[in-house]
Amino acid sequence: MTRTARGGISRRSSSSKTSQCVECLLQRLLCKLQVTDPNLSRSHSSFLKMTEAVENFSLKDVLADFKSCLGNDNQAVLMDYYLSGWKGLVKFMNSLGTIFTFVSKDAVAKIQIMEGYRNSAESDKYISLQSMVAYELAAKLVDLEKRSDHPNSGCRTILRLHRALRWLQLFLDRLKTSTAESKTSTMCTNAYNESLSNYHPWIIRKTATVAFCALPNRDAFFDVMNVGTSDEVMAMLNEAMPYVAEVYEITQQLYAQHNLLDLP
Numbered sequence: 001m002t003r004t005a006r007g008g009i010s011r012r013s014s015s016s017k018t019s020q021c022v023e024c025l026l027q028r029l030l031c032k033l034q035v036t037d038p039n040l041s042r043s044h045s046s047f048l049k050m051t052e053a054v055e056n057f058s059l060k061d062v063l064a065d066f067k068s069c070l071g072n073d074n075q076a077v078l079m080d081y082y083l084s085g086w087k088g089l090v091k092f093m094n095s096l097g098t099i100f101t102f103v104s105k106d107a108v109a110k111i112q113i114m115e116g117y118r119n120s121a122e123s124d125k126y127i128s129l130q131s132m133v134a135y136e137l138a139a140k141l142v143d144l145e146k147r148s149d150h151p152n153s154g155c156r157t158i159l160r161l162h163r164a165l166r167w168l169q170l171f172l173d174r175l176k177t178s179t180a181e182s183k184t185s186t187m188c189t190n191a192y193n194e195s196l197s198n199y200h201p202w203i204i205r206k207t208a209t210v211a212f213c214a215l216p217n218r219d220a221f222f223d224v225m226n227v228g229t230s231d232e233v234m235a236m237l238n239e240a241m242p243y244v245a246e247v248y249e250i251t252q253q254l255y256a257q258h259n260l261l262d263l264p
């Protein structure tokens with residue numbers, strides 16, 4: 001199935017009245033959540049309370065993990081730093097409120113699968129994404145056509161995170177060039193539509209799109225990043241984003257080279 005077919009117009013246009021009804025329900029659910037759960041409020045002051053829970057957390061450290069991923073030669077992507085970066089992102093996402101739990105749960109499950117490999121007897125085979133691909137392919141541990149004997153191979157699990165990393169890259173790129181008036185929900189939705197949504201079924205796409213509406217505004221978002229002033233956030237993003245982009249590109253090439261970009 002091609003990207004276009006998965007996220008395509010045909011699927012969207014075929015879902016007429018039913019889709020509108022479900023969308024309506026999701027919208028109502030979201031409105032209700034925003035009224036009853038103060039954590040979901042978009043107001044700056046209530047969002048600041050959330051930052052208390054993640055006091056010592058800075059997005060700067062998270063993005064630094066993606067720099068460390070590249071090691072010294074910038075060729076291999078080191079697994080432990082990659083997973084550490086993801087764990088930090090999950091922590092950040094959890095601070096955004098319960099509405100994002102369905103996203104973080106899935107990311108956590110995937111991180112745990114990979115940590116399981118890193119703590120197994122084959123730990124050294126999973127030291128980098130490159131060694132993982134070489135090992136799993138040679139040992140025939142990857143379901144290439146259909147999920148069956150190896151439903152949670154490292155290759156397919158990392159592919160899901162890799163696709164999500166593209167969303168992150170596009171979202172942070174937008175944030176980097178945003179102005180005080182820019183809406184985080186719009187930036188997030190556009191980044192999602194250009195990337196991850198192409199791999200998600202209709203119901204996940206709709207739920208994700210509704211959840212994005214609960215994102216805090218840009219200033220509050222910057223506060224929870226815990227990096228400093230807007231200018232400092234921008235400077236940090238300018239410095240860190242090339243590393244995220246490089247990790248993405250190296251992984252993309254690795255998967256393309258081995259025909260692994262469509263793993264079921």
Ligand SMILES: CCCCCCCCCCCCC/C=C/[C@@H](O)[C@H](COP(=O)(O)O)NC(=O)CCCCCCCCCCCCCCC
Pocket residue numbers: 059089090092093096100102103106107160161163164167168188192196204208215225264
């Ligand atoms: C900032 C707001 C966070 C928005 C997150 C955007 C991503 C939305 C993705 C919705 C995923 C829904 C959950 C289910 C996914 C799975 O079906 C699906 C396929 O897996 P399967 O083949 O095993 O079934 N899984 C995936 O595609 C992997 C999704 C992993 C999502 C991780 C997103 C982490 C976002 C980190 C946020 C940090 C933001 C920092 C910005 C300053």
